[in-house]
Amino acid sequence: MRYSQLFWDFDGTLVDTYPGMVAAFGEALVASGVNDFEIDQDAIYQAMRQHSLGTALQRFSAEYQLDVSRLKRLYQLRAEPRLADAPVVDGAAEILAATVAAGGRNFLLTHRNHRAMDRLATADLAQYFSGQVTADDDYPRKPDPTSLLALCQQYAVKRQSALMIGDRNLDVQAGHRAGMAGALFDPEHLIVDESHPEIRVIRLAELLTWLQA
Numbered sequence: 001m002r003y004s005q006l007f008w009d010f011d012g013t014l015v016d017t018y019p020g021m022v023a024a025f026g027e028a029l030v031a032s033g034v035n036d037f038e039i040d041q042d043a044i045y046q047a048m049r050q051h052s053l054g055t056a057l058q059r060f061s062a063e064y065q066l067d068v069s070r071l072k073r074l075y076q077l078r079a080e081p082r083l084a085d086a087p088v089v090d091g092a093a094e095i096l097a098a099t100v101a102a103g104g105r106n107f108l109l110t111h112r113n114h115r116a117m118d119r120l121a122t123a124d125l126a127q128y129f130s131g132q133v134t135a136d137d138d139y140p141r142k143p144d145p146t147s148l149l150a151l152c153q154q155y156a157v158k159r160q161s162a163l164m165i166g167d168r169n170l171d172v173q174a175g176h177r178a179g180m181a182g183a184l185f186d187p188e189h190l191i192v193d194e195s196h197p198e199i200r201v202i203r204l205a206e207l208l209t210w211l212q213a
Contacts, residue, residue, distance in 0.1 A: 001211045004104035005157045009166030010116045014092045020082030028074035091204030096128035108132035143173035169195040
C-alpha cells in the first residue's frame with residue numbers, strides 16, 4: 001500500500017455521527033429557549049463540518065445570547081445516546097480490513113472519549129485497530145500533533161509511511177505537523193482547502209484505490 005500506517009479521525013470519517021450531532025444541537029437550543037423556527041440546521045452542520053463543534057457552540061451561543069457552558073452540557077446529554085445508532089461510513093470497513101491484510105496498521109485519533117472505540121467494537125471494526133487516542137487521554141486537541149506523535153512513539157511508526165485521514169482541515173494539519181501525509185474526506189465539497197492534503201476524496205472507496213495503486 002502507498003501508506004501502511006493509517007491514522008483515523010472518528011466523527012464523519014469512520015462513523016457518520018453528524019445527523020445525530022445536528023439534531024442534538026437543535027434540541028439543546030430549544031431547551032435553552034430558542035424557537036425551533038429560528039434554528040437553521042444546515043448552518044449548524046456547516047459550522048461543525050467546516051470548523052468544529054466548539055466553533056458551533058461559540059457561534060450559536062453568541063447569536064442567541066446563551067451561556068456556552070450550559071449549551072454544551074445540554075448538547076452532550078442529547079448527543080451521547082445517539083452514538084449507538086450512527087452508521088459506519090461506506091467504505092471504511094473495506095479500507096481498515098485491507099490495511100491489516102496488507103500488513104499495515106490502523107490507529108484512532110478522536111476528540112471523543114472511549115465510547116468511540118465502543119461504537120467501533122459494536123460495528124465489528126475495533127479488531128482492525130492497533131492503538132488509539134481519545135479524549136480520555138487528555139492530549140491537546142487537533143491540529144496540535146502531540147497525540148499523533150505519542151502514538152508514533154508508542155507503536156514505533158515510521159512517519160514517512162503514515163497517513164492521517166479526516167474530514168476537516170485540522171485533521172490534515174495535525175498529520176502534517178506530525179511529519180506524516182494527510183487525506184481529506186469531503187463528501188459534500190464543504191471544506192475550503194487550507195491544509196493541502198496529499199489526496200482529497202468524496203468517497204472512501206476512492207481513497208482505497210489510491211492507497212493500493
